[in-house]
Amino acid sequence: MSILTLKDATIKFGGLTAVNSVSFELNKGDLFGLIGPNGAGKTTCFNIITGVYEPTSGEILFNGKRITGTPSNKIAQLGICRTFQNIRLFQSMTSLENVVVGGFLRHKTVLGSALCYLPGAIKETEKLKLQALELLKLVDLDDVANTRSRDLPYGKQRRLEIARALATQPQLLLLDEPAAGMNPNEKKELLDMVKKIRDELGVTVLLIEHDMKFVMNLCEKIFVLDHGEEIAQGPPSEIRSNPKVIAAYLGEAV
């Protein structure tokens, strides 16, 4: 069953067409990779999907429902959540608090009950904290739950972003260069973690990554963008030998 469909999605900034008539389809449980040279429009694709930008034309369907033009926070509520290429954590808040904010969007208590410190709001906060602690365990960060996120090393910040996104209980997780700046060891751990997220939590994953070894090992389907246009899509084995992809991005040696 298709969970996310892009139909001829196009976005223009003035005279520049950043994404030109891109169409692809993600099925439930996919590990889908989005690759391409710098400036190809990958992150813009993410921004269109998550409602940061509204596409100039074309449409995006999530679970068969049109979500084009829906604001970001509504899209997160529908079940799409993302991480950012340049880490965007809530810096002066602790790891735990960061993840609690992720879980907050499904809150049931009203603000008034929080302002009066009523049992409902306290219980909900405790529940969210426990849930956040579970997620921190999943990404192996439970030892730094009370550390300010600004003080975490880079690799941990990336993992924390994933935990925060998972706290929104998404059906579709978008990861924007999750392995950037990680050493080979950390990359291997990340690979296992993403697989675990898909297998155990049943979350569909769409990711952008420049590390080809990482993408080829992880993803079951890959979409290649260049200058905002599709040049290929298919399983890794096909992509690796596709002459267009080799010319535009991979180069001869891979």
Next chain:
Amino acid sequence: MKTFSVGDWTKSRLISVVVALIFCFLCQLAFGGDGLKIYLRLLFSLVGIYVTLAVSLNLINGITGQFSIGHAAFYQIGAYTAALLGSTYFSNMANHSSLLWLFMAMIFSAIVAGVAGFIVGLPSLRLRGDYLAVVTLGIGEIVNIIVKNQKSLGEAYGLSTAKYESTVFAVVLLAIICIAVSRNLLKTSHGLAFLAVREDEIASSAMGVNLTKVKVTAFVLGSAFAGAAGALYAHTKGFVGPADFSMDTSFLILTMVVLGGTGSITGTTCAAIVLFIIPEKMRDMHDLMLGVPIGVAIGIMVGVGMLKKIQDTFHGDGKVRFGMNIGSMVLGIIVAYGASKLLCTIHGLQTMVNGQLFRMPVLAITLVVVMLLRPQGIFGHNEFSWSWVQKLIGKKNVPEAEVAA
């Protein structure tokens, strides 16, 4: 983590409410008197009102990160609402049962100011940072100018209204409510969403936080508290005039928030008290020899220089560092005292000057010094908590989770 139990909750809530009410009552007893105490009562009430104003602005500026500098506008709206209603429609009630009317006035004013905050906030909170600051600054001035030119609002003369002694009780209660509401917000997940908006708007929106809702809520809440404070101001002084709500007032409130540490309720409260009392107390200074202020200035320079040097170069043990900081402050005081004595022996510096001249410069110097040494404000993002006190005294057995909570 401690789990929630209804029994504990009821007990602790009940105790806090009772303690708060007793505290208000004691304040009323101590400062509410007549006669010679009138000045003291006014001073105390104003301190309470400014604490409320600063903490309510902290809700907007510090916790939600929306840089608003027109807070006096809502304070003014509240004050005029109370003055107008108290002297016209409800004059009977206002004359007979002061406390009941005070609470009604507070609620009325809070609602009117809150609605004004909503009307102003909804369009302007789409702006960010500097732009929002300029808009709120403009709104503050617009409100004041409108009031100045309305005949029904007394134009530049202002309005007079009933004056009560019992305001002290209400003032302290309002300040406590305002602090409690801010603190409750920060203790629950709702407050974390507010903080998230301050930290990163794009990320918090991507996490499902409704930016407009959070910002407008904070703005309305802050405005409503400012309005309630305005109502109390009107009945403390018995008079409201546009001069009390000028841009200076907005900036004073903003200074309290920044000096105390944006986002820190404790810091804002302390800063509001200190910043209000220093200039007031300095009114008592009369004749000084010219040598004294020069000596004090030299002392401050030496002390601050030492402090800054220690902060920049010494990275050792916290306790040693703390001691060195205290030491440099003591050194500053000694130098100030010695230099003043010495300079006053010089004939030319024995001229008498009026000490009140230095009222505002001292405030300005205090601000500059604090911002130099601690740009994040006195308390930074930190809050006062009992476990922190225990930690400071040296009880090591405080559980980690409690410190974090």
